[in-house]
Amino acid sequence: MIKLLANDGIDPVGKQMLEAAGFTVDTTFIPQDELPVKLQAYDAITVRSATKVRKALIDQCPNLKLIGRGGVGVDNIDVEYAKEKGVAVYNTPAASSASVAELVFGHLFTGVRFLQDANRKMPVEGDTKFNDLKKAYAKGIELRGKTIGILGFGRIGRETAKIAYGLGMEVLAFDVHPSVTELELVLGGGVKVNVPVQYTEKDEVIAKSDFISLHVPYSHEPVIGAREFTLMKKGAGLVNCSRGGTVDESALLDALNSGQLAFAGLDVFDNEPTPRAELLQHAKISLTPHIGASTNEAQERIGVELATLIINHFKQLA
Structure with a gap:
């Protein structure tokens, strides 16, 4: 046995x-x-x-x-x-591909509507500063019509792209070994349509995207560091539901504090299970404790x- x-x-x-x-x-x-x-x-x-x-x-x-x-x-x-x-x-x-992809959009919706900060402040200030908070969070944006850049176009990256297409977003993809040229989307009533994948170079994905989602394996060197943050559109958003270590966390904090990056969504961290306090306490970071596959x-x-x-x-x- x-x-x-x-x-x-x-x-x-x-x-x-x-x-x-x-x-x-x-x-x-x-x-x-x-x-x-x-x-x-x-x-x-x-x-x-x-x-x-x-x-x-x-x-x-x-x-x-x-x-x-x-x-x-x-x-x-x-x-x-x-x-x-x-x-x-x-x-x-x-x-776990679908579950991780859905969490990516949980972080994206949170970031574009300031939910991570609102959920911290409403219980404390909502009864006395309601109108002030309403004004502070009144400049949210929609995902529809925006461009998401997906770094790593494996199974999870492709599931992320499918959700993005369903929301009316544009998708740019980068993969070291691209293997899929089109995606099959299932619409209402079971109608299926094929959408061509738009691949481009990593730097171009970073420079042209409103939001970037990482779906890459563990790397000894960060995939997104100080150099990559300077390439991003000012006010872009970043989501990492892949692996800790793929984003330079110090450079991330610098980009958030300078306004180069509008928000970040993190499900993974360099030092799990004890992420650095600056990340956990930052008002512009949406946080989850490595639960991408936990449905x-x-x-x-x-x-x-x-x-x-x-x-x-x-x-x-x-």
């Missing part, structure tokens, strides 16, 4: 699928520093963002046959080393997809 540790949890449907296939599934969380010893009792582990499966842990657990990542990025796993050691690595790149629907899809991959993998070995 295969013993699997779902260290960062797994949706009940995925757990049921695994158990029905004969797996023993343990959802008890084991702290990172205890994994080298306790993981040796398992054949496989699934993780999300919290648990790291690095080279040292892989070496300490020669019994490990599979690592599953419930989500898109695998930067918390030493993937190539695991494969060299004969450990299979799977992730679920498609399951009931996405978690069920992730659980089902991951369970299917794991079951099929071990079936092939049988």
Whole structure:
């Protein structure tokens, strides 16, 4: 019987699928520093963002046959080393795309209508300074007719573009390896239309867009730094629901404080789970605690997809 540790949890449907296939599934969380010893009792582990499966842990657990990542990025796993050691690595790149894309627009709607600041001030000042607050937030703008630049046009970037088209926005896209030339949009009544994707260079996307959304993998160097902020339209907005480290946070604060950037929406941070205080307290930043994939629907899809991959993998070995 295969013993699997779902260290960062797994949706009940995925757990049921695994158990029905004969797996023993343990959802008890084991702290990172205890994994080298306790993981040796398992054949496989699934993780999300919290648990790291690095080279040292892989070496300490020669019994490990599979690592599953419930989500898109695998930067918390030493993937190539695991494969060299004969450990299979799977992730679920498609399951959370719609949820992340919707969160992007949650941040965009929040930013263009000052909701992040209004939600802080209304409970404190709404009863005594209602008209002052109304005047302060009276210069919101609409998304319709504006241009969104999408850096990274994978599954999540494409879902973001579909929502943007539905809102009447223009879309500019950049991807290191563009693979899609058009998107299929489903309209009311199930009517389908194809929309061509407008690709251009990264700097041009940044310079021509009213809003920029990041959908890139983890990078050791920021994708958006001081140089990129100077290229942006004055008063642009930035949303990062991809990975911490892809935006230079000091440069971001400078751009917000100078007025070069009107607002930012952040779901990810350099120092998780302890983001820097200047970000958390800034009136122009809409904040969420890395919840892009955290919807009931996405978690069920992730659980089902991951369970299917794991079951099929071990079936092939049988």
